[in-house]
Amino acid sequence: MNTNMKHIGVFTSGGDSPGMNAALFAIAKTAEVNSIKLSGFRKGYEGLIDGDLVELDTQELQKLVHRGGTFLKTARSARFLTKEGRQQALENLRKNNIDALIAVGGDGTFKGLLAFSEICELPFIGIPGTIDNDMAGTDFTLGFDSAVNTAIENIDKIRDTAESHNRIFLIEVMGRDCGYIAMHSGLGVGADAILVPESGQDFVRLLEKASVYDSEEAFIAVVAEGDELGAEIAASKIKELNPKLDLRITKLGHVQRGGNPSAADRMLGIRLGAASVKALLQEKKSVMVGILNNELSLTPFDQVVKQHQVQDELYELVKIFGK
Numbered sequence: 001m002n003t004n005m006k007h008i009g010v011f012t013s014g015g016d017s018p019g020m021n022a023a024l025f026a027i028a029k030t031a032e033v034n035s036i037k038l039s040g041f042r043k044g045y046e047g048l049i050d051g052d053l054v055e056l057d058t059q060e061l062q063k064l065v066h067r068g069g070t071f072l073k074t075a076r077s078a079r080f081l082t083k084e085g086r087q088q089a090l091e092n093l094r095k096n097n098i099d100a101l102i103a104v105g106g107d108g109t110f111k112g113l114l115a116f117s118e119i120c121e122l123p124f125i126g127i128p129g130t131i132d133n134d135m136a137g138t139d140f141t142l143g144f145d146s147a148v149n150t151a152i153e154n155i156d157k158i159r160d161t162a163e164s165h166n167r168i169f170l171i172e173v174m175g176r177d178c179g180y181i182a183m184h185s186g187l188g189v190g191a192d193a194i195l196v197p198e199s200g201q202d203f204v205r206l207l208e209k210a211s212v213y214d215s216e217e218a219f220i221a222v223v224a225e226g227d228e229l230g231a232e233i234a235a236s237k238i239k240e241l242n243p244k245l246d247l248r249i250t251k252l253g254h255v256q257r258g259g260n261p262s263a264a265d266r267m268l269g270i271r272l273g274a275a276s277v278k279a280l281l282q283e284k285k286s287v288m289v290g291i292l293n294n295e296l297s298l299t300p301f302d303q304v305v306k307q308h309q310v311q312d313e314l315y316e317l318v319k320i321f322g323k
């Protein structure tokens with residue numbers, strides 16, 4: 001047990017995700033019971049560079065467990081990509097007597113910590129916070145479950161109008177480089193086709209189906225934002241083949257990042273927040289806390305950022321249900 005841990009800094013970084021506030025509350029509570037001071041840097045790495053920090057109050061955070069977004073605000077920081085920016089951040093950590101850092105963010109954030117560890121010897125712990133779920137070392141990232149629920153709720157609504165008009169809808173969901181939201185929401189709404197960046201054959205199947213579509217039913221295709229073709233090109237190719245089709249594109253966009261966290265994301269935030277402080281007390285460094293098979297786990301940053309979890313079983317389902 002590290003009894004020299006007196007002051008922890010925490011920040012949220014990259015895209016916000018529902019459950020980040022729950023994680024902040026759990027970090028604050030666990031720090032409090034271990035008599036550790038906790039400061040929050042605002043706006044991700046920007047706050048580290050500018051020395052923009054606030055002392056965190058457990059009672060304030062307790063009121064935000066059910067809220068989406070992040071109390072600490074978040075940002076993508078071009079300055080942290082530079083050596084000068086990281087040097088400035090180091091000076092602020094020293095000035096404020098920070099003993100350790102906890103970062104809630106996606107793989108970009110952890111790449112940032114890896115770069116920072118070249119000049120900063122403090123222990124860093126990561127909590128996976130991104131709706132994209134594109135990280136190794138955890139079954140689910142904070143915000144993914146909420147985003148999928150939001151996507152499903154909205155696609156169900158689109159189905160009502162699609163059925164009323166006999167329309168084809170191509171619905172784009174988020175996922176910069178990966179198709180997890182598309183696969184989970186597409187399977188969850190009974191989509192006719194799902195296009196994801198990880199698979200090459202899905203568009204061929206969609207074209208085959210759409211080219212002969214002449215039905216009284218709705219036709220729903222869910223397209224991941226990161227798909228190599230994208231909804232617009234897919235739509236224009238479908239129209240070329242079958243010009244009679246009444247086709248619409250809907251991009252669900254940032255609605256997927258907002259809203260109250262689901263029960264699963266609140267629990268994930270609470271478990272991982274508490275685990276991050278405990279990891280520091282156990283003298284761990286440069287690891288991400290995650291949950292694998294419902295057990296807490298620690299994965300070194302370099303393993304987290306190098307791979308996505310590839311779930312063959314899900315791709316298989318996408319193929320079968322797209323037939």
Ligand SMILES: Nc1ncnc2c1ncn2[C@@H]1O[C@H](COP(=O)(O)OP(=O)(O)O)[C@@H](O)[C@H]1O
Binds near residue numbers: 013014082106
């Ligand atoms: N290779 C890197 N070196 C230093 N900082 C990085 C690096 N990659 C990402 N970052 C920092 O992490 C921030 C968050 O990354 P980003 O990819 O936008 O979001 P996420 O953490 O959600 O994946 C970036 O804006 C940048 O400041």
Ligand SMILES: O=P(O)(O)OC[C@H]1O[C@](O)(COP(=O)(O)O)[C@@H](O)[C@@H]1O
Binds near residue numbers: 015107129
């Ligand atoms: O809000 P922005 O900056 O346009 O970012 C959009 C991107 O952020 C995400 O919502 C989440 O990505 P990160 O969590 O990795 O930042 C992606 O799905 C999407 O491509």
